Amino acid sequence: MAQNKHEVAGVPLGNIRNRNELRVVRLMPQVLAEHLDYHPSYLDIQDIYALTLNNLPPRYRQQGTIVIKEPVSDEEILRELRNAVGQVELAPTDKES
Template structure:
């Protein structure tokens, strides 16, 4: 996808929760040692978790004063996503 409109490049605007989810996925998956996941499962868990969290879009130069969603909330949503994907793989 081309992230350009009206001559402006929007590549630098990102959902702050993307990086947080990516960083916490290994930790939460370690809580499910019997789960034999594949790439599609991980992608589904990632997308489902982001869909359960409020979007937090920021620009590259945005100053973030506080984070309304805690890391523990991200972990809870990741756990819920893992359980969902395990129950219904390849949704």
């Protein structure tokens, strides 16, 4: 019997998510709007997203998780997003010829 790739010993693990993922998605348009002359490509946006998440401490949640205190502030996410935009803007994925 084949096992689901997001299961271990019959326990589903696919619904455990990093809480910062949606927060980065929510705040990214605000940071991109600050860079009026920068028009990131599809891959640039993915790079900004991934780089930002890699530079934040992960905050995993599962169904039933109770968050008492959020140790990662929106200001910290905004700072990391700005750093990632600056880094990707200097070395974009899709270079224009």
